[in-house]
Amino acid sequence: MHQHASLPMIARQPSGPLSGSVRVPGDKSISHRALMLGALAVGETRIEGLLEGEDVLRTAAAMRALGATVTREEGGTYTVHGRGIGGLVEPADVLDMGNSGTAARLLAGILAGHPLFAVLTGDASLRRRPMKRVIDPLSALGAAFWSREGGRLPLAIRGAATPLPADYTVPVASAQVKSAVLLAGLCAPGVSRVVEPTPTRDHTERMLRGFGATVVVNTTGEGGREILLTGQPELTGRPVSVPADPSSAAFPAVAALLVPGSSVTLEGVGLNPLRAGLYDTLAEMGADIEIRNRRDEAGETVADLTVSSSPLSGVDVPPSRAASMIDEFPILAVAASCASGTTRMRGLAELRVKESDRLAAIASGLAACGARVSIEGDDLVVHGTGAPPKGGATIATQMDHRIAMSFLVLGQVTEEPVRVDDGRFIDTSFPGFAELMRGLGAAIGPA
Structure with missing residues (x-):
């Protein structure tokens, strides 16, 4: 895997709303x-x-x-x-x-x-x-x-x-x-x-x-x-039954919130309370997320989520919540860039030592797409205008699967397409990401 050529990808506005019911890969x-x-x-x-x-x-x-x-x-x-x-x-x-x-x-x-x-x-x-x-x-x-x-x-x-x-x-x-x-x-x-x-x-x-x-x-x-x-x-x-990964489900979920008229159901998503911080935060922002059929599988809480497009408002995310959504800040920042008002995500020091310096990668990528964003200490601050940023940038993913997927979701709603320099690493956590998104109606493919 290390020696393959890079895989540039592009995302643009789809022709209509996202819809369908899918199960993302296992946790x-x-x-x-x-x-x-x-x-x-x-x-x-x-x-x-x-x-x-x-x-x-x-x-x-x-x-x-x-x-x-x-x-x-x-x-x-x-x-x-x-x-x-x-x-x-x-x-x-x-x-x-x-x-x-x-x-x-x-x-x-x-x-x-x-x-x-x-x-x-x-x-x-x-x-x-x-x-x-x-x-x-x-x-x-x-x-x-x-x-x-x-x-x-x-x-x-x-x-x-x-x-x-x-x-x-x-x-x-x-x-x-x-x-x-x-x-x-x-x-x-x-x-x-x-x-x-x-x-x-x-x-x-x-x-x-x-x-x-x-x-x-x-x-x-x-x-x-x-x-x-x-x-x-x-x-x-x-026997172990692995729930669908809540971190992976976050990408189609946020896409459904942002693309007008969308409604997407995500089946069997793990909702371990120590992992579900993103869904709590999106709900605070005004997201329409319906949780159905809550059940227990192999000691983990699992449910089906139906996510419908909603106008979002900026919120303050407390540092106490960071550990329960550490992998979801890139996609939350994308949602925040389309929300009205300021979102402040506090206490993100740990993001500096992920697959990339994820904090810097989020901020520079959003800025390149025309969003107002700043890093203040260990806080990430995104100023939303209520409309998506313009887009039109090529994002340096730095071998980071979550940065790649987050910006491919953003490209669904920006005026100009968004490119990522390398989508190969998406397979580390979400094999079949582009295909699953296209099945819901998204416009994501090789650049």
Whole structure:
């Protein structure tokens, strides 16, 4: 994937409203974790709805390299035959995690608890992303790490022969760091304790429980959470049904809000309360989003969303909500650029270390399209006029799938078409994005 030519894409106003009912691909966070826990469980794990994006397929390949059996069946169901806690084998070669920060950080946690040697690498974007945030807590459990300057990949890991239980307070709101420490704690005797000052997505805790681990979550006085995991559990393979990804659903949802006369239904979307910040924010802006058929699947809340075009008004998004919508700020900023009034998104420091410096990429892209936007400290401020910006720009996506998709959505409503320099990385999280959008009536294609 790294060496292919770029894939310029263009988006323009469609001939009419967007309509239809679709299911976006499976949740990326849950897909990674289902493969990993399946590999650490005894017996068979059957995964329905796994996201077959590049990022998740890297995780599947890594689990195979560590001795688990991962098989794709007819129709896209995956079966995993695991090795049990502590039973992974040393990989014969380097593990390439592609573009996926989640895969790299969670896998570092798993490897830290196993007495083996492994090397993690990734593509140019992933090799720039900070790994010190997992190296530090995992070193305290007895694992040894060798990395490039600044704790960057490639990263060599010598897992702990006798891992120690964790007692760690996460300094940044990061589900990946929390999960890495919990996954390492699986291999240690006794109880591992992880404290997070701001609650982040809890898919790891929910799924660990589903596979048979004992996980206790307490609320701390300051609104954070304390997670207690009993180490060396017997995890048992189980069926996992992966909900549709709320981060991916955000793109057709916002397109339906912005293109006049549209109404789109998104089926089976995961609405984990620690992931649903975008939908809360859009509702505050005046979005017409109907939530129907709310249900529980594999310990996660799932529902169907019907989104109809609505005039939006600017809002103030509090920093306390940032962790629950960290991946949705690019598409929220696009919605804000078409709203009336000012939207201020607060506390976005974490966006500087995503697939790209996502904060700078959003601001420069919107400005190039004619929107009034500024970065004030860690806040992103978008001044909407009630009408879409003019468009007409080519956006530098910097190997970032969410920047690419966000600006292709914006191009549905700008006066002039919007181009992105490279849409290849969309496949890391949302394979078939352009086709799905075209099926709803959007005008998106190769430039």
